[in-house]
Amino acid sequence: MKYDKLEVVDLCVCVVNNKHANDQAQEKEILKGVNLEINSDEVHAIMGPNGSGKSTLAASIAGAPGYKVTSGDIILTVDGKTQSLVDLTADERARAGIFLAQQSPTAVDGITLSNFLRTAKTAIDGVAPNIRTWIKELYDTMELLKMDKSFASRPLNVGFSGGEKKRAEILQLEILRPKFAILDETDSGLDVDALKTVCDGINRAKTDAKFGALLITHYTHILDYIKPDFVHVFANGEIVQSGDSTLAKKLETSGYEQYTK
Amino acid sequence: MESALTDKQIISTLDEYKYDWKDEDVAGRSAKRGISEEVVRNISASKKEPKWMLELRLNGYELFCKAKDPDFGPFVDKTLEDFDYNNFKYYVPPLGEGISGSDSTSNWEDLPESIRSTYERLGIPDAEKKRLVAGVAAQYESEVVYKSIREDLAKLGVIFVDTETGMRDYEDLFREHFGSVVPGDDNKLASLNLAVWSGGSFVYIPKGVRVEIPLQAYFRMNTQNLGQFERTLIIADEGSDVHYIEGCTAPIYLENSLHSGVVEIVVKKNAKVRYSTIQNWSTNVFNLVTQRALVHEGAQMEWVDANIGSKVTCKYPTSVLVGAGARAETLSIALAGNSQMQDTGAKMIHLAKNTHSSIVSKSVSKNGGRTSYRGLIKISKGAAGSSSNVVCDALLVDNDSRTDTYPRNVVEEEDVLQGHEATVSKINDDQLFYLMSRGISEQEAMAMIVRGFIEPIAKELPMEYALELNRLIMLQMEGSVG
Ligand SMILES: Nc1ncnc2c1ncn2[C@@H]1O[C@H](COP(=O)(O)OP(=O)(O)O)[C@@H](O)[C@H]1O
Numbered sequence A: 001m002k003y004d005k006l007e008v009v010d011l012c013v014c015v016v017n018n019k020h021a022n023d024q025a026q027e028k029e030i031l032k033g034v035n036l037e038i039n040s041d042e043v044h045a046i047m048g049p050n051g052s053g054k055s056t057l058a059a060s061i062a063g064a065p066g067y068k069v070t071s072g073d074i075i076l077t078v079d080g081k082t083q084s085l086v087d088l089t090a091d092e093r094a095r096a097g098i099f100l101a102q103q104s105p106t107a108v109d110g111i112t113l114s115n116f117l118r119t120a121k122t123a124i125d126g127v128a129p130n131i132r133t134w135i136k137e138l139y140d141t142m143e144l145l146k147m148d149k150s151f152a153s154r155p156l157n158v159g160f161s162g163g164e165k166k167r168a169e170i171l172q173l174e175i176l177r178p179k180f181a182i183l184d185e186t187d188s189g190l191d192v193d194a195l196k197t198v199c200d201g202i203n204r205a206k207t208d209a210k211f212g213a214l215l216i217t218h219y220t221h222i223l224d225y226i227k228p229d230f231v232h233v234f235a236n237g238e239i240v241q242s243g244d245s246t247l248a249k250k251l252e253t254s255g256y257e258q259y260t261k
Numbered sequence B: 001m002e003s004a005l006t007d008k009q010i011i012s013t014l015d016e017y018k019y020d021w022k023d024e025d026v027a028g029r030s031a032k033r034g035i036s037e038e039v040v041r042n043i044s045a046s047k048k049e050p051k052w053m054l055e056l057r058l059n060g061y062e063l064f065c066k067a068k069d070p071d072f073g074p075f076v077d078k079t080l081e082d083f084d085y086n087n088f089k090y091y092v093p094p095l096g097e098g099i100s101g102s103d104s105t106s107n108w109e110d111l112p113e114s115i116r117s118t119y120e121r122l123g124i125p126d127a128e129k130k131r132l133v134a135g136v137a138a139q140y141e142s143e144v145v146y147k148s149i150r151e152d153l154a155k156l157g158v159i160f161v162d163t164e165t166g167m168r169d170y171e172d173l174f175r176e177h178f179g180s181v182v183p184g185d186d187n188k189l190a191s192l193n194l195a196v197w198s199g200g201s202f203v204y205i206p207k208g209v210r211v212e213i214p215l216q217a218y219f220r221m222n223t224q225n226l227g228q229f230e231r232t233l234i235i236a237d238e239g240s241d242v243h244y245i246e247g248c249t250a251p252i253y254l255e256n257s258l259h260s261g262v263v264e265i266v267v268k269k270n271a272k273v274r275y276s277t278i279q280n281w282s283t284n285v286f287n288l289v290t291q292r293a294l295v296h297e298g299a300q301m302e303w304v305d306a307n308i309g310s311k312v313t314c315k316y317p318t319s320v321l322v323g324a325g326a327r328a329e330t331l332s333i334a335l336a337g338n339s340q341m342q343d344t345g346a347k348m349i350h351l352a353k354n355t356h357s358s359i360v361s362k363s364v365s366k367n368g369g370r371t372s373y374r375g376l377i378k379i380s381k382g383a384a385g386s387s388s389n390v391v392c393d394a395l396l397v398d399n400d401s402r403t404d405t406y407p408r409n410v411v412e413e414e415d416v417l418q419g420h421e422a423t424v425s426k427i428n429d430d431q432l433f434y435l436m437s438r439g440i441s442e443q444e445a446m447a448m449i450v451r452g453f454i455e456p457i458a459k460e461l462p463m464e465y466a467l468e469l470n471r472l473i474m475l476q477m478e479g480s481v482g
């Protein structure tokens, strides 16, 4: 098969604090030249101290508002077609194959989880899912994630606990089958059992869709379930060291101080 | 549960403001603009009315001349600046001078091609054929041109005719109630309506009769600068039950039109009336409407009021709870887009013991549009054991739009329960991004959020109307209305 690829090239990103002013003074540079290349079916873990810009990287790839690429590029190759994502809107990026599981997913009242998922599935596939198999697929996947069926008809993330929100994100991952999945601290705040359930879900989705994954985490625990091919250390808005899974173990004992000074 | 419609279905029906066609306009072109006693007399003569009605009209005209403009909201700020009573055509009989609603047909084939096709495009004959409605009244310009009622209901004594026929054929019943709910001196626009009223429905539901499927009235303004002043009277006798739905559209013109109807409803002991409006006038229409119900002992009144179109709407369906144990509920939806003002709300007047009212209002402003919730809860001395609850939520889609609330409470009784909650929220970037990050376009994401916001009210409408409402919201979000 042809390998899909997501490349981040010398990426510099500013956060725009005030959305109304085009005032340069309001902008603060967070990413200072990030380079990353992820092929399909690979797992890249990014570890690094709080505030180093990991979520900013995730948001920039997904096209969140308030982040401005000042230089560099984000290039996606899917089915042999290569395009820059920088000028695409978030929905265009999603339809091109990007998926972001947010660190703290937003609640949206009045839209049920199932209606949302069905609309999203339709948008991404270009056709509505078969009405007969759809409900079964949804419920089966929810069951595997140990989510009660009643969540399907609840408003999106409204009143969901931290762990329930994370499961709902992985439910979306499993159903939408992206080409590249960015999982921003999906493991944070989960107890041991929940972590295993969620990781099983990620692994199922990955086996199925063969997506490339970017796993942002503070803990090595998740890496016991999802084996990383590469581990990157992130500090002050850039990748300061890369290695294989043994690097994660080293970080566990040594911490990040050596990188932050 | 899964919503009845997928967004794909809704999107697939998208169109421009699809009601913007204009028919030939012979009647409208020859009509004169402006209001005078002569105009009032001519309307009455054209309808060959009894003298008592002409007298009521002349009294209405006198009251209109004396009355001051209402002293709130759009009437005092700049919104109604370019509103001029003499700019409208007060009477446009679409089928010719001297032909009134009493002459209306029950056979679509009898109508001139241009008028018939208008209703076909609006899907009215089709809904009738599919038995989604139990009766239809179609008003075009100043007169009802088509009316029908299901035979079995007619046999039970249900009356659903144009107001002119009501006046002629059911004079006693008509005179007993006409003007009893909205008196001629109620407000300047109600006085005007009394003077120049034309068309509307006259409905009578006999004791104990339950009409399970809605009666549908459809109002269409075709000509430019029209003033449409229909007058509707609904009498639900003891223990009866009816749902009346009105819909309204007009073509888009540069110059303004005026719609100023009056609706009077009498809900007798233990009866139940639901009155639903889906108002989708084009954005050159001033929609200044007076609607009121008298709710007797143990009876129930429900207003479902959706205002999506028009340039300026002032509309506060009112329930006067005159009998012990009476209940009323108003569900109000307002959507204001570019250059629109929706000044809407509800009034609840508690005059008897153990009466209960509830108002739920949801408004959406976008693209510089303005919504206002204006409400009155009055609990009079003697209305002990009564309760009222008001919830009004406003959603702002962008920073250019505006929303205000003007709740008023007058409570003269101690033993009452009152609740009031108001929220204003903005569609936030995080929500939009979250939906978009799953492949959903910005416009669809906004529409989903807006639909989700009004869903609690939309679900009270029959399926076809909920569908229509959804579609109108999509259109609004697209910014193609008006
Ligand atoms: N919208 C924003 N406005 C202002 N500062 C921001 C914004 N988003 C992130 N930042 C700042 O950027 C830095 C990186 O944040 P983040 O990417 O969330 O780090 P991490 O995910 O590694 O903890 C922090 O200093 C944070 O305060």
Ligand SMILES: [Mg+2]
Residues within 6 Å of the ligand: A054, A055, A056, A103, A184, A185
């Ligand atoms: Mg973070």
